[in-house]
Amino acid sequence: MTTGDLSDGPIVVGTDGSANAADAVAWAATLAARRNRALRIVHAFTTIPGLRADAPPIADVNDAVTEEAGRVVAAAGDVAKAAAPDVRIETGVLNGDTAPALVAESRSASMVVLGATGRGGFTGMLTGSTAVAVTGHAECPVAVVRRRDDGTLAADDGPVLVGVDGSPLSECAIAVAFREASLRGVALVAVYAWRDVEYDGAYTRAPVQFAGGPHEQEQRELLAERLAGYRETYPDVEVERVVVLDRPRRQLLERSRTASLVVVGSRGRGGFRGLLLGSTSQALIQHAGCPVLVARNPRGR
Structure with missing residues (x-):
């Protein structure tokens, strides 16, 4: 951790x-x-x-x-x-x-x-x-x-939102998000959305039942494991865990409308090798409804 x-x-x-x-x-x-x-x-x-x-x-x-x-x-x-x-x-x-x-x-x-x-x-x-x-x-x-779509600033008492995907940079984002939530005295909403495809069809809208596909309970357990150590370090931070079958960018963009800050890694497990900024991070810095903090490993690594 x-x-x-x-x-x-x-x-x-x-x-x-x-x-x-x-x-x-x-x-x-x-x-x-x-x-x-x-x-x-x-x-x-x-x-x-x-x-x-x-x-x-x-x-x-x-x-x-x-x-x-x-x-x-x-x-x-x-x-x-x-x-x-x-x-x-x-x-x-x-x-x-x-x-x-x-x-x-x-x-x-x-x-x-x-x-x-x-x-x-x-x-x-x-x-x-x-x-x-x-x-x-x-x-x-x-x-x-960023300001909201209506031109107003995000409320300071909104939760800190963090995207979680299990990647090393996601781990860094979790650490930063907990610290920000503690300093601000607000709740933390950790979102684990595991569908990375960019198209909608009958296959992707169906329940995930194919061999090797993720199961909701497994994903909930994974998210709980990722957060466990930080909850001990920051016992003052109220945590809401969100596990959903959806694209990460859509969930984070929608939830950013009521957040005070959204924290993500510069790229996640779905990114292509060599990319410096992932598609979810790019979408958020251009369209989020609150300030966006892109976490990086120390000194950019």
Whole structure:
């Protein structure tokens, strides 16, 4: 059993001055205060789109962009202080592409936090490649702060939701989820959904009775075993176990609407070898109804 303890590094949050980035900053500030960690606010930019970070800068443009970057970081600091007055704040203005900059920050961070969408250096974060690149390559857990479909923030008193599939990264997700539930003082809902196919037909809708197929009682026992040690470590956390014949992403997406946080591994037992981010994790960071925390083994392993 892993402990779910993260490194002693700061909580790193990326900002671009957008409303969604402000959500991420406030969320990260509260998390940093709860964990007694420093909050590092960073803004990544390039002076001219497509210009290499090591190319000779155009002085006037570079000065203007750098000045604006400083204002963005300062405004984010005000947001952080409003959310968590006692949080310790560090700042960084990074000249370079966003995803590589945040991946580099992850090497000394306990967590990287991103907003759902952004502008400037973070434009298209979820619909493009940035979120996938950061979440897939980071060397620490990555949280993507999302609002519900109606535009409201997830309630702080909602349960922490965790997807369980028996993989090593799922084990890491369980550890992180228990710790988060304990720190927040909320319940934990552990979901074990064992159908990984992506199509519906008469065969897949039928009860699982074929040779070698999973049986509900066996899956319930497996889930109980996965959670047992953590329940001893975190006796204050109320646990609900959910075992269901369904696709994991559908169950987690539906249940995320009433959760305060959903925790998953970066990839599970159903993933293809070599993939850095599984399909369930990708679906959640783009469509969940609450913040999503993608757990990773220490230092990205």
